[in-house]
Amino acid sequence: MDNFDEATQNELRTFIDREQAQARIAQSIHTMTSRCWDKCVTGTPSTRFSRGEESCLANCVDRFLDTSLYLVKQLEAQRHSL
Numbered sequence: 001m002d003n004f005d006e007a008t009q010n011e012l013r014t015f016i017d018r019e020q021a022q023a024r025i026a027q028s029i030h031t032m033t034s035r036c037w038d039k040c041v042t043g044t045p046s047t048r049f050s051r052g053e054e055s056c057l058a059n060c061v062d063r064f065l066d067t068s069l070y071l072v073k074q075l076e077a078q079r080h081s082l
Contacts, residue, residue: 028068032060032061032064035060035064036056036057036060036061036064037057039056039060040053040056040057040060041053041057
């Protein structure tokens with residue numbers, strides 16, 4: 001990257017940061033989908049989820065998002081305290 005001027009280096013850093021953030025989001029979605037599916041869908045999948053499966057999936061996703069948000073806030077707090 002030393003061959004590029006400062007503006008190009010900054011643009012590349014921004015691009016790489018965005019791509020890494022998108023990859024982290026995609027990985028989180030994959031992890032959430034896999035865990036919640038394994039936990040909640042116990043029978044053979046059909047065209048509709050049972051009421052219990054639907055409720056379990058909604059709660060699982062909500063808890064996953066709550067946990068993720070909590071972790072992000074904790075990491076932000078640690079970063080600001082350094």
